Amino acid sequence: MEFYHEHFPRSLELFHHLARLGDGILAACSLDLGLDEDFFTGFLGEPLHRLGLNHYGAAAASVPGPGEVSAMSPHVDLSLLTILDQDEPGLEVRASDGAWHQVPVVPGALVVFLGDYLQRWSNGLHRAVPHRVVAVRRDRMSIQYKHRPDYGVVVAPLDRLIRPGEPPAYAPLDTGSGYLAVLRSLLGR
Numbered sequence: 001m002e003f004y005h006e007h008f009p010r011s012l013e014l015f016h017h018l019a020r021l022g023d024g025i026l027a028a029c030s031l032d033l034g035l036d037e038d039f040f041t042g043f044l045g046e047p048l049h050r051l052g053l054n055h056y057g058a059a060a061a062s063v064p065g066p067g068e069v070s071a072m073s074p075h076v077d078l079s080l081l082t083i084l085d086q087d088e089p090g091l092e093v094r095a096s097d098g099a100w101h102q103v104p105v106v107p108g109a110l111v112v113f114l115g116d117y118l119q120r121w122s123n124g125l126h127r128a129v130p131h132r133v134v135a136v137r138r139d140r141m142s143i144q145y146k147h148r149p150d151y152g153v154v155v156a157p158l159d160r161l162i163r164p165g166e167p168p169a170y171a172p173l174d175t176g177s178g179y180l181a182v183l184r185s186l187l188g189r
């Protein structure tokens, strides 16, 4: 039992570091959008950030080559932004021309994705990159940190980022129900 408790403080430390990093990246995005750096603070309610581990078992030898089978289906994250670390290749991102590109494993580097909420709040000025995980030949682990608002928050394009006379690019999204819908689609339920 001791083993589990021993690692808990380090996990919390990691979580708080990632939350600070997430705040910093969000502040940079806000400034880029012409907003105050703490603009989103008032929109997030009690932020419900999430830290998790994903494990992908090595695919059987009979599985077709990389790219043909997804271990995690293509999606954008229901987060403001996601910070990710990975120990093996397998993660791919989709470019605007539809081509998939592998995200290399670079020691010491973290992967950052902007998520659906930032795309929606910014009316598409900031984009969430679709990504997926292909079948892997060796066991793979990733650590994913989702920088999130509270679940009850409704995300809608900001008036000041909508061009006069044009409709908003996206409909409002309830962060609670959207998250559940994606979980169901990822799990095939």
Ligand SMILES: O=C(O)CCC(=O)C(=O)O
Pocket: 054, 072, 077, 082, 084, 086, 091, 131, 132, 133, 141, 142, 144
């Ligand atoms: O395992 C990965 O590299 C990607 C995980 C992911 O896309 C997610 O947790 O949203």
Ligand SMILES: [Fe+2]
Pocket: 075, 076, 077, 082, 131
């Ligand atoms: Fe993701």
